[in-house]
Amino acid sequence: MTTETVPQQDQGVQELERVTIRFAGDSGDGMQLTGTQFTRTAAVFGNDISTLPDFPAEIRAPAGSLPGVSGFQLSFSSNEIHTPGDEPDVLVAMNPAALKTNLGDLPPGGALIVNQDAFTQQNLTKAGYASNPLTDGSLKKYNLFEIPVSTLNARALEGLEMTNKQVDLTKNFFALGLMFWLYERSMEPTLRWIEEKFGQKPVIAEANIRALKSGYAFGETTEIFHTHYRVPSAHLAPGVYRNVTGNEATALGFVAASKLARRPIFYGSYPITPASDILHQLSGYKEFGVRTFQAEDEIAAIGAAIGASYGGAMGMTASSGPGIALKSEAMGLAVMVELPLVVIDVQRAGPSTGMPTKTEQADLLQVLFGRNGDSPMPVVAPATPAECFDYAIEAWRIALKYMTPVVYLSDAFLATGSEPWRIPDVADLPNIEVDNHTDRATFQPYARDPETLARPWAVPGTAGLEHRIGGLEKADITGNVSYDPENHHRMQTLRAQKVAGIARDIPHLQVFGPSAGDLLILGWGSTYGAIRSAAERLQAQGHAVAHAHLRHLNPFPVNIEDVLRSYRRVLIPEVNLGQLLMLIRARFLIDAVGLDKVRGKPFRIAEIEEEALRLLDTRRTP
Amino acid sequence: MTDATIPTARNGDGPAAKDAPLSEANAAVIKLTRKDFVSDQEVRWCPGCGDYSILAQTQKVMPDFGYAREDIVFISGIGCSGRLPYYMNTFGFHTIHGRAPTLATGLKAARPDLMVWVITGDGDALSIGGNHVLHSMRRNVDIKLVMFNNRIYGLTKGQASPTSEIGKKTKSTPAGTIDTPVMPLSIALAAEATFVARSVDTHTEHLQETLERSGRHTGSCFLEVLQNCNIFNDGAFRGFTDREVREDRMLLLKHGEPMIFGKDRDKGIQLNGLHPEVVQLGGGVSEADLLVHDERAEDPYLAYMLSRMWWPDFPVPVGVLRSVDRPTHDQLLQGQIDDALARSGPGDLEKLLHSGETWIADRA
Numbered sequence: 001m002t003t004e005t006v007p008q009q010d011q012g013v014q015e016l017e018r019v020t021i022r023f024a025g026d027s028g029d030g031m032q033l034t035g036t037q038f039t040r041t042a043a044v045f046g047n048d049i050s051t052l053p054d055f056p057a058e059i060r061a062p063a064g065s066l067p068g069v070s071g072f073q074l075s076f077s078s079n080e081i082h083t084p085g086d087e088p089d090v091l092v093a094m095n096p097a098a099l100k101t102n103l104g105d106l107p108p109g110g111a112l113i114v115n116q117d118a119f120t121q122q123n124l125t126k127a128g129y130a131s132n133p134l135t136d137g138s139l140k141k142y143n144l145f146e147i148p149v150s151t152l153n154a155r156a157l158e159g160l161e162m163t164n165k166q167v168d169l170t171k172n173f174f175a176l177g178l179m180f181w182l183y184e185r186s187m188e189p190t191l192r193w194i195e196e197k198f199g200q201k202p203v204i205a206e207a208n209i210r211a212l213k214s215g216y217a218f219g220e221t222t223e224i225f226h227t228h229y230r231v232p233s234a235h236l237a238p239g240v241y242r243n244v245t246g247n248e249a250t251a252l253g254f255v256a257a258s259k260l261a262r263r264p265i266f267y268g269s270y271p272i273t274p275a276s277d278i279l280h281q282l283s284g285y286k287e288f289g290v291r292t293f294q295a296e297d298e299i300a301a302i303g304a305a306i307g308a309s310y311g312g313a314m315g316m317t318a319s320s321g322p323g324i325a326l327k328s329e330a331m332g333l334a335v336m337v338e339l340p341l342v343v344i345d346v347q348r349a350g351p352s353t354g355m356p357t358k359t360e361q362a363d364l365l366q367v368l369f370g371r372n373g374d375s376p377m378p379v380v381a382p383a384t385p386a387e388c389f390d391y392a393i394e395a396w397r398i399a400l401k402y403m404t405p406v407v408y409l410s411d412a413f414l415a416t417g418s419e420p421w422r423i424p425d426v427a428d429l430p431n432i433e434v435d436n437h438t439d440r441a442t443f444q445p446y447a448r449d450p451e452t453l454a455r456p457w458a459v460p461g462t463a464g465l466e467h468r469i470g471g472l473e474k475a476d477i478t479g480n481v482s483y484d485p486e487n488h489h490r491m492q493t494l495r496a497q498k499v500a501g502i503a504r505d506i507p508h509l510q511v512f513g514p515s516a517g518d519l520l521i522l523g524w525g526s527t528y529g530a531i532r533s534a535a536e537r538l539q540a541q542g543h544a545v546a547h548a549h550l551r552h553l554n555p556f557p558v559n560i561e562d563v564l565r566s567y568r569r570v571l572i573p574e575v576n577l578g579q580l581l582m583l584i585r586a587r588f589l590i591d592a593v594g595l596d597k598v599r600g601k602p603f604r605i606a607e608i609e610e611e612a613l614r615l616l617d618t619r620r621t622p
Numbered sequence: 623m624t625d626a627t628i629p630t631a632r633n634g635d636g637p638a639a640k641d642a643p644l645s646e647a648n649a650a651v652i653k654l655t656r657k658d659f660v661s662d663q664e665v666r667w668c669p670g671c672g673d674y675s676i677l678a679q680t681q682k683v684m685p686d687f688g689y690a691r692e693d694i695v696f697i698s699g700i701g702c703s704g705r706l707p708y709y710m711n712t713f714g715f716h717t718i719h720g721r722a723p724t725l726a727t728g729l730k731a732a733r734p735d736l737m738v739w740v741i742t743g744d745g746d747a748l749s750i751g752g753n754h755v756l757h758s759m760r761r762n763v764d765i766k767l768v769m770f771n772n773r774i775y776g777l778t779k780g781q782a783s784p785t786s787e788i789g790k791k792t793k794s795t796p797a798g799t800i801d802t803p804v805m806p807l808s809i810a811l812a813a814e815a816t817f818v819a820r821s822v823d824t825h826t827e828h829l830q831e832t833l834e835r836s837g838r839h840t841g842s843c844f845l846e847v848l849q850n851c852n853i854f855n856d857g858a859f860r861g862f863t864d865r866e867v868r869e870d871r872m873l874l875l876k877h878g879e880p881m882i883f884g885k886d887r888d889k890g891i892q893l894n895g896l897h898p899e900v901v902q903l904g905g906g907v908s909e910a911d912l913l914v915h916d917e918r919a920e921d922p923y924l925a926y927m928l929s930r931m932w933w934p935d936f937p938v939p940v941g942v943l944r945s946v947d948r949p950t951h952d953q954l955l956q957g958q959i960d961d962a963l964a965r966s967g968p969g970d971l972e973k974l975l976h977s978g979e980t981w982i983a984d985r986a
Contacts, residue, residue: 044981189979236983240976252975259971266732286962288969291731291955295724296757303717303724303754307697310715310725313732333718422983423975460713460729460736463692468661468708470698470716480663481708 015230018077019183020085023175024102025094025115026063027056027070030172035072037176037190043243043420044189046233047076050529052084052602053416057273057356064118064126069101078232082384082529084417086604090182092175094118094149096127108141113178115171117150145224149174149215156214157207166204170211177215184230187212239422246385246414247274249421250344251281253392255288258314260393260432261400264289266308268301268317273356274412275318275346298326302343306330309339312436312459314396318344321363322353325370332371334405335495337469338446338455340434341405342395343367343377346415349600358600359412361525362576364583367407368554374492376499378402379553381409383528386421388414391551393429398502400434403454409553411575413526413602440464445479453498455479503555509548509563517544518616520567522592524550524580527573527603534608543616550580561588569615571595573608654685661711672823672849673702676770677709679830684712687737687837694737695729697722699751701743702777702851703770720751723758726765727951734952737837740767745775748784748804759813759842764950766836766843770823771806772851773858780854792854807929807943810844811922817843818925818944822863823850828874828940835942841950862933871933875941880912883937891936898927900936917945 025031054071061068075085090111093099095118153174198205258265269279283292295301302317309315347363349355382391395408437456445467458465475482523531535547570592572581581594659681696707700719707714775781781794789798817839821832862871869885881891890912892901925944
């Protein structure tokens with residue numbers, strides 16, 4: 001499209017309910033930063049938002065290559081939204097490779113903004129284009145905007161003492177400025193960010209400011225875009241909000257848990273994608289008494305965490321699937337010695353190294369059963385980035401009250417995705433304080449609380465409570481080493497009963513929609529948004545469809561079977577090949593149907609909606 | 623638990639510290655005896671095992687440190703040595719194979735006030751747990767690691783270990799092991815341990831003295847105890863540890879003293895170029911020509927040389943090879959927390975939750 005074809009009088013503002021933008025470019029193009037800046041700006045404005053960063057495992061794959069493409073999709077809305085959007089309304093492609101890998105998701109008529117300067121013969125070849133898509137007519141069905149971003153940006157930065165390469169690195173802010181204009185968003189939050197980030201480097205700061213402002217001015221003064229858009233702020237529940245990713249909310253939740261329990265955190269971790277950010281963040285909270293420990297390996301990370309819990313601290317460790325595999329033996333030790341511990345698994349695509357930066361929820365059976373012996377561990381799983389805060393506290397509530405290791409299951413989509421979070425009032429947070437045992441007259445290492453079956457927490461330094469624990473089977477009550485067959489059976493049963501009993505202490509499974517009907521869509525973890533949106537659409541179409549989402553995977557809420565049996569069909573969408581499905585079928589002999597998708601991407605709403613409609617339809621036809 | 627703080631009344635290592643109590647608060651506790659450290663559990667090692675002696679000497683020295691029983695923790699891995707904590711009337715944790723140093727690291731980080739011992743064996747420490755020995759030593763975690771070296775896997779009934787001599791025939795190596803053994807003390811030194819020592823199960827007085835020195839060191843301690851497994855590797859060290867030969871075949875290290883050995887104290891260790899050499903005193907060689915032991919040398923060369931010496935080429939050195947001071951892991955960790963507290967005061971949760979960019983939604 002060229003400027004001549006646009007009648008000037010069309011210039012105006014159009015109000016939209018929701019917009020989904022995807023920024024895509026080379027991993028060196030700063031697409032994650034661009035997306036994050038737009039997200040913050042939309043969040044501060046008061047939109048509801050949901051984001052999906054999508055980046056390669058390679059830090060810098062060859063420039064211009066297909067594997068090097070990094071993307072960031074965000075959806076912002078004046079209504080409550082649950083997902084980052086099935087498909088973008090706008091695709092910003094900074095080079096041919098980004099166009100090639102992302103164009104398939106853009107619907108016909110969608111806006112396509114490209115950096116014309118990057119469509120050189122060399123880049124086209126790298127991306128595998130035989131001819132230039134900008135000129136060969138293949139993009140006709142899209143609303144194409146060709147903008148020489150690199151050239152315009154370089155012109156705006158003229159006179160600054162910078163290398164060409166440095167100048168080129170700021171072109172993402174030109175694109176960002178343009179998008180700010182297009183969607184009527186203030187540049188202020190980003191300008192403030194630049195000041196904070198580059199305050200010490202005035203030239204770089206000036207360059208980024210100029211890039212941003214010239215992108216904005218370009219939108220304002222040229223007539224390429226005949227309309228720009230406004231997405232009013234959302235009707236969110238009253239309160240103070242901030243934008244959080246799942247990993248941020250997780251770290252904040254743990255600090256809160258430490259305050260609530262009045263015990264210091266010890267966080268042992270070995271770097272692994274996508275869990276490392278929790279370590280990075282917690283290591284900055286030393287004034288909260290947080291002790292972080294970058295261990296020599298995954299095993300040392302959990303070993304040290306167990307040692308810290310043994311000493312009375314809140315021992316924690318985090319990893320992703322491959323690291324959880326390494327920690328398994330120590331997780332079994334924690335089950336045996338019945339010490340509080342939280343093990344965080346930020347799931348990614350497996351098996352083995354798999355696709356380290358891509359999301360999946362296929363470690364459910366691993367954390368439930370991936371240990372020798374019957375080795376029961378409670379498992380909690382937040383459903384949204386903001387919910388990560390609540391379930392970090394919930395994991396610790398269970399661990400402390402029941403003296404047990406607990407698994408906290410997140411995933412790459414939750415960990416890196418973000419949404420507005422209504423900051424809770426500290427006074428409203430639950431009290432999870434637990435006392436150490438100090439009375440020597442009543443002390444038995446494996447005597448149990450009659451209600452919770454928890455054993456006492458008798459930490460070193462407590463006079464008269466000297467005792468020995470370990471991985472060998474324990475005699476009931478005394479905790480001495482025991483090979484007695486009857487005792488082993490009793491202890492196995494007690495450990496299982498203790499974890500099963502937590503069901504009495506967790507909320508009932510809630511249902512969104514009719515309390516009985518044709519179809520229940522059951523989910524867990526990060527599929528929440530897509531399932532909820534699909535259920536909303538189906539309900540709007542008049543179907544008797546409900547959505548229930550499990551946050552406790554072990555034990556299940558006590559009413560789960562009643563809920564499942566209230567619907568003719570049960571559909572379980574999972575980003576794995578049917579793990580919760582297997583549990584539900586095995587436990588309740590219910591003929592639930594799975595919908596699996598393991599492509600390293602979250603579900604789209606439409607995928608769930610289609611499958612639900614298919615099931616509803618099957619019911620009607622005999 | 624209140625936030626644990628680093629005990630400040632701790633003494634450094636070295637002879638001067640020997641008779642001083644480790645902590646003033648703990649010195650006030652009733653004087654304990656060996657019997658106070660004997661647990662009610664029946665000891666279940668094979669009769670004649672060297673572990674009995676190590677246990678007895680450990681229980682014997684325990685009262686000397688001035689720690690109350692409840693402030694002492696024994697952490698072990700898997701193997702025959704791993705059972706020791708059950709027999710100590712202190713806090714004890716029998717963990718999993720090779721990982722005892724990791725639990726000790728976490729415990730010590732959370733609770734610097736405790737005295738933490740790690741009990742391990744040659745397989746536990748150098749095979750499955752090698753990585754953790756390396757890193758706990760280089761971090762200078764304030765743990766007293768005692769490695770029972772019997773050059774065999776005992777609990778699994780007699781397979782070659784990482785310290786088994788090359789060619790050793792065992793159940794798992796019927797044609798002889800083809801793996802070169804490691805020298806445990808060389809590894810400890812390479813891993814930057816701040817205290818490195820060796821003793822022998824049957825040399826009870828020396829063992830007691832070396833355990834005592836180990837307990838008084840602040841920082842990462844690696845003590846190798848040559849221990850006889852009379853079932854699967856009987857007499858592994860007899861060639862130089864037996865009463866009749868030990869003086870001629872072992873070198874008793876003493877800080878600041880020349881390296882002299884032999885029943886008649888007529889042999890010594892001299893440096894020839896970069897190599898140690900056994901020399902006969904007299905006939906032109908005097909004490910002044912001999913190497914003088916310096917356990918506190920900043921550079922580890924002398925200690926490393928000693929760690930490589932082994933009978934029959936050399937007398938086997940026992941005693942403290944190296945003892946230097948470096949800030950411990952828990953001290954440095956606490957230091958960073960203290961710095962953060964001094965800089966910004968105690969963390970305020972309300973403020974933390976509201977950090978970053980926030981906005982208010984007030985429409986219903």
